Structures are given as structure tokens and as C-alpha cells.
Amino acid sequence: MTFSPVFHIARQELTVNVRNKWTLIFAVIFGILVTGIAYFGMIAEGFSGMQNFARSSASVLNLVLYIIPLVSLAMGTLSFTGDKGSAELLFSQPVLSSEVIMGKALGLFASIALSMASGFMVAGIMIISKSGPQGLTSYLAFTVLSLGLAFVFLSLSILVATLARRKSKAFGFALFLWFFFVLFYDILAIGITLLLSGSTMNLFLFLSLFGNPVDVVRVASLIIFDTATIFGPAGAALLRFLGGSAMSVTLLVCALLLWAILPMALAVKIMRRQDF
Amino acid sequence: MRPWSVISAIAVLASGQMESQGISNLQSLISNAQAGETILVPAGEYDGNIIIDKKLILIGLGSPVIRGTGVGSVITVKVDSCVVRGFVVERSGKMLVDEDAGILVKSDYNVIEDNVLQDVLFGVYLFGADNNRVRRNDIRGRKELELGERGSGIHLWNSYDNILDGNDIADVRDGFYIQNASRTHIERNNVRGVRYGLHYMYADSNVFLLNSFTDNVAGAAVMYSRGIRIRNNAFLRNRGFASYGILFQDCHDMIVDSNVVADNNIGLFFEASRNNVFQHNIIARNDAALQMFQNSNGNVFTENNFIDNLSPLLVVGKKTETRWNRNDRGNYWSSYDGYDIDQDGVGDVPMKIQNLFQYLEGKAPHLRLYLYSPASQAFAVAANAFPVMNINTEVDRMPLVKPVDLSKLGILTLLAPSRGNHQKTNDSVPLFAALPGLGIFVIGYLVMKRRSRQ
Amino acid sequence: MIAARHLTKKFGTILAVDDVSFEVKRGEIFAFLGPNGSGKTTTMKSIVGLVKPTSGKILVHGIDVQMHEKGAKASVSYLPQRVVFPENLTAREILYFYASLRGISRSDADEALEKARFNGFSEKYIGEFSGGMVQRLGLAVISLPDTPILLLDEPTASLDPQGVKRFREFVLEQKEQGKTILFSTHLLAEAEQLADRVGIFVSGKLVAQESVDGLREKFLKNKTIEDMYLHYVETFEGQHQ
Numbered sequence: 001m002t003f004s005p006v007f008h009i010a011r012q013e014l015t016v017n018v019r020n021k022w023t024l025i026f027a028v029i030f031g032i033l034v035t036g037i038a039y040f041g042m043i044a045e046g047f048s049g050m051q052n053f054a055r056s057s058a059s060v061l062n063l064v065l066y067i068i069p070l071v072s073l074a075m076g077t078l079s080f081t082g083d084k085g086s087a088e089l090l091f092s093q094p095v096l097s098s099e100v101i102m103g104k105a106l107g108l109f110a111s112i113a114l115s116m117a118s119g120f121m122v123a124g125i126m127i128i129s130k131s132g133p134q135g136l137t138s139y140l141a142f143t144v145l146s147l148g149l150a151f152v153f154l155s156l157s158i159l160v161a162t163l164a165r166r167k168s169k170a171f172g173f174a175l176f177l178w179f180f181f182v183l184f185y186d187i188l189a190i191g192i193t194l195l196l197s198g199s200t201m202n203l204f205l206f207l208s209l210f211g212n213p214v215d216v217v218r219v220a221s222l223i224i225f226d227t228a229t230i231f232g233p234a235g236a237a238l239l240r241f242l243g244g245s246a247m248s249v250t251l252l253v254c255a256l257l258l259w260a261i262l263p264m265a266l267a268v269k270i271m272r273r274q275d276f
Numbered sequence: 277m278r279p280w281s282v283i284s285a286i287a288v289l290a291s292g293q294m295e296s297q298g299i300s301n302l303q304s305l306i307s308n309a310q311a312g313e314t315i316l317v318p319a320g321e322y323d324g325n326i327i328i329d330k331k332l333i334l335i336g337l338g339s340p341v342i343r344g345t346g347v348g349s350v351i352t353v354k355v356d357s358c359v360v361r362g363f364v365v366e367r368s369g370k371m372l373v374d375e376d377a378g379i380l381v382k383s384d385y386n387v388i389e390d391n392v393l394q395d396v397l398f399g400v401y402l403f404g405a406d407n408n409r410v411r412r413n414d415i416r417g418r419k420e421l422e423l424g425e426r427g428s429g430i431h432l433w434n435s436y437d438n439i440l441d442g443n444d445i446a447d448v449r450d451g452f453y454i455q456n457a458s459r460t461h462i463e464r465n466n467v468r469g470v471r472y473g474l475h476y477m478y479a480d481s482n483v484f485l486l487n488s489f490t491d492n493v494a495g496a497a498v499m500y501s502r503g504i505r506i507r508n509n510a511f512l513r514n515r516g517f518a519s520y521g522i523l524f525q526d527c528h529d530m531i532v533d534s535n536v537v538a539d540n541n542i543g544l545f546f547e548a549s550r551n552n553v554f555q556h557n558i559i560a561r562n563d564a565a566l567q568m569f570q571n572s573n574g575n576v577f578t579e580n581n582f583i584d585n586l587s588p589l590l591v592v593g594k595k596t597e598t599r600w601n602r603n604d605r606g607n608y609w610s611s612y613d614g615y616d617i618d619q620d621g622v623g624d625v626p627m628k629i630q631n632l633f634q635y636l637e638g639k640a641p642h643l644r645l646y647l648y649s650p651a652s653q654a655f656a657v658a659a660n661a662f663p664v665m666n667i668n669t670e671v672d673r674m675p676l677v678k679p680v681d682l683s684k685l686g687i688l689t690l691l692a693p694s695r696g697n698h699q700k701t702n703d704s705v706p707l708f709a710a711l712p713g714l715g716i717f718v719i720g721y722l723v724m725k726r727r728s729r730q
Numbered sequence: 731m732i733a734a735r736h737l738t739k740k741f742g743t744i745l746a747v748d749d750v751s752f753e754v755k756r757g758e759i760f761a762f763l764g765p766n767g768s769g770k771t772t773t774m775k776s777i778v779g780l781v782k783p784t785s786g787k788i789l790v791h792g793i794d795v796q797m798h799e800k801g802a803k804a805s806v807s808y809l810p811q812r813v814v815f816p817e818n819l820t821a822r823e824i825l826y827f828y829a830s831l832r833g834i835s836r837s838d839a840d841e842a843l844e845k846a847r848f849n850g851f852s853e854k855y856i857g858e859f860s861g862g863m864v865q866r867l868g869l870a871v872i873s874l875p876d877t878p879i880l881l882l883d884e885p886t887a888s889l890d891p892q893g894v895k896r897f898r899e900f901v902l903e904q905k906e907q908g909k910t911i912l913f914s915t916h917l918l919a920e921a922e923q924l925a926d927r928v929g930i931f932v933s934g935k936l937v938a939q940e941s942v943d944g945l946r947e948k949f950l951k952n953k954t955i956e957d958m959y960l961h962y963v964e965t966f967e968g969q970h971q
Contacts, residue, residue, distance in 0.1 A: 008830040012819070019818040062648060085814030089871070092778040092808035092881075093831045094800050186651030193640055205642050218648060232541060232563065234642040236517035275741070276780040 013107025027115030076157025336362035417448030606674035764931030
């Protein structure tokens with residue numbers, strides 16, 4: 001794989017997506033939602049205005065966990081099940097399928113990141129103007145984590161698109177994946193946890209977090225915001241299990257990286273054997 | 277007449293005299309003084325350690341410094357009815373087991389007031405000392421030590437009927453450590469940045485009034501005590517993995533009213549604590565407002581405001597026999613979504629205090645890791661949608677639809693400055709901040725449109 | 731320049747291409763002739779690696795396509811049957827993009843754009859293009875890299891007469907430059923007019939490959955080439971059923 005075609009494909013994908021109304025619409029909606037949540041989160045502040053940054057961010061976190069996977073899946077599926085004629089011309093060029101996938105993924109990611117970053121920036125400015133810059137680094141780290149989540153679901157959408165090939169089928173599958181990771185997985189994990197007991201239960205619970213990129217980002221964000229204490233003793237146990245909070249974040253980020261790379265790598269492998 | 281106000285003689289030492297005698301002679305001055313005399317000590321530095329072995333009134337003028345040897349206690353009060361006022365006391369010993377304190381009191385009816393204690397292991401230590409008054413002292417522990425290696429700010433052991441008020445304590449292990457010390461009156465103290473603001477065992481019939489315990493690992497741990505009155509205190513921002521505003525372990529027949537318990541991990545924690553009454557408290561923005569072991573029975577909650585807590589109640593075990601209302605008045609819950617048709621101020625629909633997720637958390641505490649996950653919210657909704665899944669045994673049948681007006685809580689006036697700061701912030705600022713962002717979007721869009729028309 | 735050896739492709743149980751072998755020489759114009767679904771497109775796609783053969787192999791410029799896909803594709807320019815470009819890019823941007831993938835400078839791309847007489851349309855978005863314009867852009871894209879081999883899948887299928895004429899001119903122009911051209915069509919006239927040789931596909935099989943003149947001679951003079959084509963189709967489809 002060489003860099004140059006990846007770059008050119010990424011740039012074209014970005015141009016297409018930025019000119020696409022959807023990127024703008026997503027940016028505006030995301031910006032309004034994030035800002036709104038942060039804003040109303042602050043209005044609802046209690047009588048002494050404590051925990052500003054962490055709580056606002058925790059509310060934003062909730063939104064991020066719902067919206068970003070959905071948007072990434074939708075945009076990825078849309079792009080990767082795009083017009084056949086366009087794909088045929090592209091893949092007939094002297095490029096590898098891995099280069100095409102990487103390029104398109106990066107271009108898409110850049111466009112999603114652009115809209116997300118503007119949303120986060122607006123909210124960030126607002127939060128800082130209200131409660132000062134003391135949580136800024138955590139907020140930046142949180143933004144990076146959210147971008148990571150976007151990439152993971154982009155990667156998953158590529159796999160889905162590769163497997164399903166047809167647009168409608170891919171969308172159905174993507175929607176299922178969204179539902180699964182955002183909701184069903186956790187319900188399942190909670191259910192199984194209740195069936196287990198003692199140390200098996202805890203081990204399962206800790207490990208199950210890594211099986212869902214949404215949980216990975218949720219837990220890592222809360223640790224970064226230094227609000228892992230809201231998990232109470234469970235949080236302490238988790239941190240001890242993972243080896244301290246720096247180590248925990250490292251492990252979680254590694255898990256997120258794996259989640260970002262593996263589906264895409266699998267998609268490349270499948271696509272190599274696929275016909276157009 | 278109170279014993280500590282008796283002054284039988286005054287020995288005024290001119291500063292010139294003191295200097296000629298050298299600065300290490302405070303102890304010899306004490307030895308030469310008659311019992312009942314008052315010694316005015318001018319500003320300067322004096323060597324410790326000092327032992328007060330006759331009834332004396334020691335008054336520092338201009339904050340004279342008494343510096344200990346670094347071994348034992350800097351000032352030891354051995355006889356009754358002494359006064360130590362206005363000194364800077366520093367450099368005590370290092371031994372926890374030897375009660376190495378700034379001021380060690382082993383007698384009764386003394387007054388320890390307006391002193392600054394710094395670089396000390398314990399601040400003021402009442403060792404088998406009754407009827408003393410410790411007030412308006414500033415106590416700073418040894419910040420460089422690990423929490424566990426420090427001593428307490430004010431330590432009471434086997435001491436009764438003392439009054440502790442107006443002290444300001446930080447950087448020690450426990451703000452107050454009170455063991456076997458009944459009938460203590462604790463008022464208007466301020467404790468922050470310590471392990472337990474208040475560590476409290478085997479001490480009955482005490483009164484807490486207008487104290488604030490902030491930014492500690494735990495606000496107060498109250499254990500094995502009866503008949504305590506906790507009123508008008510603030511327990512704020514006590515955070516950590518196992519932190520709480522107040523922990524009650526085996527405490528009975530207390531009255532806890534008009535306190536503010538906010539922004540703690542767990543607001544109030546109960547284990548084997550029964551028959552306590554909680555009234556007119558503000559319990560707000562805690563991760564969990566209440567955590568109760570099922571062996572905590574017969575506690576009564578009435579007319580409290582539960583506001584914006586992530587979880588109102590975690591029950592460890594099956595259920596508690598808690599009474600959530602008294603005299604037809606329950607509590608205000610900010611998460612209550614019922615209605616009040618008859619306009620009597622009491623909601624017509626009972627308040628189910630726990631949702632399904634919180635209930636499950638009681639069974640498997642580590643499930644809390646799923647807090648903030650959409651699944652946990654789904655559980656909460658599901659329990660409402662499908663009554664079959666309704667597990668609620670903790671129900672407030674008389675929920676109040678409006679918060680109880682507690683704006684006149686004494687503690688709120690003490691907290692006023694920090695409150696004002698936050699409420700003053702201009703609400704329109706965020707909107708102004710959002711405008712340029714939206715502007716960027718619109719301009720970007722227009723630019724793009726324009727280019728496409730070329 | 732292009733050689734297929736026992737090329738076979740199955741989609742599931744359907745045999746799309748059945749043991750096809752052929753060779754296209756340098757500078758030759760070769761036409762795949764056959765009804766829809768006879769295997770023309772699949773064969774073409776395997777030449778640019780879009781379809782992976784079930785068995786057999788394809789050599790482009792002596793390079794095995796499956797072993798060295800990138801190297802083989804470097805000497806081929808392929809125009810899909812129904813070419814589509816992103817609607818919100820301009821013609822120039824699209825040309826720049828494909829130029830960049832082939833390592834061609836922007837000034838060369840500009841030149842190609844001028845040569846294709848795109849002047850008024852270069853900065854327009856594809857969304858505003860007519861079908862004919864899209865085809866012109868497609869031809870510009872594939873002629874841009876100056877590859878020795880051109881592959882065109884049903885290039886005239888959806889064109890108006892003017893477009894067909896333009897295509898013809900394009901092919902002859904490229905031939906003059908010494909390029910090897912392979913195109914598919916179901917129009918006899920087109921094959922007859924442009925191709926040096928014709929390969930006839932019926933039901934996945936390449937049933938004949940001959941020069942246009944040779945084919946004509948093979949059959950009696952009173953038969954048109956159309957009759958000959960139908961003869962092949964009927965014979966082989968009959969065999970299969």
C-alpha cells in the first residue's frame with residue numbers, strides 16, 4: 001500500500017462529502033445538540049454550581065454515544081455502497097483495494113470529524129466561557145475519543161457495506177449494528193452479569209466492556225473526566241483490575257484502535273476476493 | 277461564673293524585659309509565675325516545648341510563635357482552667373501513638389482559642405479532658421505526609437462536655453476525631469481537604485451545628501453513637517470511589533435536619549442504623565443520594581429536597597423498612613413526574629424512588645459501570661412501560677410537587693459567597709458563544725453554494 | 731497485448747464465462763460481440779481485476795493480472811458500461827483526480843480537457859451534465875493516461891447518434907496512435923465498422939474469433955454478417971437448452 005493514492009482518494013472523498021449537504025446538516029444538528037445539552041445542563045446546575053464541566057460533558061457524552069455511531073454508520077454505508085459505475089472506474093485504476101478503502105475511509109472520517117469538531121468547538125467555547133478552562137485538556141481528550149468512536153463505526157460500516165453490497169441491505173444491517181452496540185449488547189451483558197456471581201461476575205463485567213466500542217468510549221471518557229468516581233466502588237475495582245487510571249485509559253484506547261482497525265482489515269480481505 | 281474567665285492576677289512583661297531574658301525562657305516564666313496569673317506574651321519567637329502545670333492565662337500579643345523541639349507536644353496543659361490564646365504553635369513531634377500535638381490538653385475547663393497551629397501532627401488533642409472550649413483555631417497539618425500518617429485536627433479521646441467552635445481545619449487526616457466523647461457541641465467549624473471531616477465513634481448526645489465539611493474523602497463518618505443532632509451543616513464535594521457526605525454506621529435515634537448534602541459520591545450512607553429522622557435537608561447532585569443496607573430500618577425521611585441526584589437510592593439487599601413520609605408529608609424528588617390534581621401540594625401518584633437499573637445495582641453493585649449507558653436508561657423506561665417489571669418496594673406515597681422552601685437554612689447564609697458566584701454568571705454568554713459557530717456554518721454553506729454556481 | 735487462457739468464471743452455480751481463450755495483438759481493435767448476459771462484460775472486468783476468475787488466467791502486456799494486479803492495471807484504461815461520477819465534483823476536478831491516481835500532472839490533465847473541447851463545461855458540476863457530456867468526460871478520463879490498452883464496455887449503448895459518431899471518431903483517433911482497443915457491443919454494424927477482429931460470445935462461450943473479413947468469407951456471399959451472427963447465437967443457445 002502506498003500513501004499517494006490513499007491521500008488522493010481521501011481528498012476526493014472529503015470534497016464530495018463536504019459539498020454534500022448532509023455533512024453540513026450533520027454539523028449544524030450536532031453543533032446545536034451539543035451546545036444545547038451543555039447549555040441546558042448548565043442552566044439546570046444546582047444552587048452552588050458544582051461539577052460544571054464533568055456533568056456537562058457527561059450529558060454530551062450521552063449524546064455522543066447515541067448519535068455518532070449512527071451518523072458514522074449511515075455515512076459510511078452510503079459511501080461504500082455508492083454508485084457501481086463510479087466504483088468500477090475507481091477500482092480499475094492501478095490502485096489496490098486496500099488503498100481505495102483506506103482512502104475513502106480517511107476522507108469520510110475527515111468530513112465527519114470536521115462536522116463533529118465544529119460542534120465540539122462551539123460547545124467547548126460555551127462551557128469555557130461559563131466555567132473556565134480548567135477541564136479543557138479532558139475535553140480535548142474526550143473530543144479525540146469521540147472521533148475514535150466515529151472511526152470505529154465507520155470501519156464497521158465498511159465491513160457491513162462490503163458484506164451486504166446492496167444499499168438497502170447494508171442500511172438494514174447497519175441499523176441493526178447501531179441498535180446492537182448502543183443498546184442490546186449492554187442489556188445482554190447486564191443480563192448475563194446477573195446470572196453470574198462473585199469474581200466470575202466481576203471478571204465478566206470488566207471484560208464485557210471491551211466487547212463494545214460504545215462502552216469503551218463511555219468508560220474511558222468518564223475516567224478521563226476524572227468522574228470515574230461516579231461508578232463508586234465498581235469504578236475503583238475496574239481501575240484496580242486494569243492497573244490504574246492511566247493504564248486503564250491506555251488499554252481502552254488500544255481496544256478502540258483494535259475496533260477501528262479490525263473491521264476495516266477484514267473488509268479489505270473480503271473485498272480482495274470480491275467481484276464487481 | 278465560668279472557670280475560664282477567672283483572672284486573678286496579671287503579669288505584664290515588657291518586651292524589653294523579655295528580650296534581655298532571651299527568647300527561650302517562656303517555660304521559666306511559667307515556672308516563676310503564680311497560679312492564677314495572666315501572662316501577656318509579646319510578638320516574637322519562643323522555644324517550646326511548654327508545659328503548663330499551674331493554672332495560668334497565657335495570652336499572645338501579635339501572634340508570638342512557640343516552636344516545639346520536634347519531639348512530643350508543643351504545649352501540654354496539665355491543670356484545669358487554663359487559657360491559651362493568640363499563639364502560633366508549630367513543630368510538634370512525629371509520633372501518632374504519643375499524641376504529639378500542637379496543644380495537648382489533659383485537664384478540664386480550659387480555653388484554647390484564636391491560635392494558629394501549623395506543622396503539627398495533631399492540632400488540639402483533648403486527652404481525658406472535660407468541659408473545655410476549643411475555638412477559632414486555625415489548624416494546618418503536615419501536607420507533605422500521606423493522609424494515613426497525619427494526625428487529626430481536633431482529637432477527643434475519653435473527653436466529655438466539650439465545646440468545639442469556629443475552628444478552621446485543613447491538611448490533616450481527620451478534621452475531628454471523636455471517640456468516647458459524649459455531649460460534645462460542635463459548631464461553625466470548617467473542615468476541608470482531609471480524609472474524614474469528622475470521624476466519630478462511641479459518642480452520644482452530641483450536637484453539630486453550622487459546620488461545613490467540603491472536599492474531603494468523606495464528609496463525616498458517624499459510628500456507634502446515639503441521640504446525635506446534626507443541624508444546619510454542609511457536606512459538599514466529598515468525592516472518591518467510596519466517598520460520602522455522611523456515613524452512618526450503627527447510629528440510632530438521631531435527628532438530622534436542615535443540612536445541605538451536595539455533590540458527593542454518596543450523599544448519605546447507612547449501615548445498621550435505625551430510627552433516625554431526616555427532615556428539611558437538601559440532598560442534591562450527588563451521584564447517589566442515599567445508599568442503605570437493608571439492615572437500616574425505621575428511618576424517617578420527610579420534607580427533604582432530593583434534587584438532581586444521579587440515583588436517588590441504592591439499596592444493598594432486598595428492601596429497607598424506611599418511612600418516606602411523616603404526617604402526610606413526603607419529600608420533594610426532582611425526578612418525580614406525577615401530578616397534583618387536588619392542589620394540596622402532595623403528588624397524587626406515588627413516587628417510585630428506584631428504577632429498575634438502580635434496583636439491579638443493589639444486587640450487583642458493579643453494574644454501576646453501565647451508568648450513563650443507553651441500556652441503563654432503557655431499563656428505567658422499561659420498568660415504567662411494563663408494570664410486570666416493576667420491582668419498586670421503596671415508594672414515597674406522599675411526594676411533594678414543589679421543593680420545600682429551605683432558603684432560610686442557616687447554612688445557606690454561610691455558603692452564600694460561593695453560591696452567588698455561580699448564579700451571577702451571565703446566561704446569555706453561551707448563546708453569544710454559539711452564534712459565531714452557527715455563523716461559520718452558514719457562511720461555509722453559502723461559499724460552497726456560490727462555488728457550485730460558477 | 732491481452733491474452734486470456736481458459737478463463738472461467740462462476741457466480742455461484744451460474745457459469746458466466748466458460749473456458750474462454752483469446753488474444754488481442756498490439757494495435758488491434760477487437761470487438762466482443764454477443765447478446766446481453768453472454769459473458770462479454772465479465773470477461774472485460776477480469777482483465778482489469780474487477781472480477782476474479784474461477785480458473786484460467788489473463789495476461790496484460792505479459793503480466794498476470796491476478797498476480798500483479800496493480801502493475802497490469804497500469805497499462806489498461808477501462809470505461810465501465812455505465813460510468814458515473816460524483817455529482818458535486820466538476821469535470822476538471824474529476825480529471826485531476828484520475829490524473830493523480832496515474833501520476834499525471836495537472837497541466838497534462840488541463841491539456842486533455844482542452845483537447846476534449848470541454849472549455850465551457852470544465853468548471854461545471856457533473857450533476858448538471860447531460861448523458862452525452864458524461865460520456866465525453868468518461869472518454870477524456872480513459873484517454874488521459876495514454877495507456878497502451880483501452881477497454882470499453884458497451885460504449886455506445888446509451889448514446890444518441892451524435893454520441894455514437896463521437897465515439898467512432900475517438901476509436902479511430904486512438905487507433906492512429908497505435909493503441910490496442912477492446913470493446914464490447916451488441917451492435918453488429920459497430921463491430922463491422924470499427925473492429926479488426928470480432929469475438930462472438932454466446933452463453934459464456936467465445937464461439938468464434940475471426941477477422942471481420944474472414945467471418946464474412948466463411949459464410950456464403952448471399953448471407954449478411956447479421957445472418958451469420960444470428961446463426962451462431964441460435965446454434966449455441968440451442969445447444970445449451
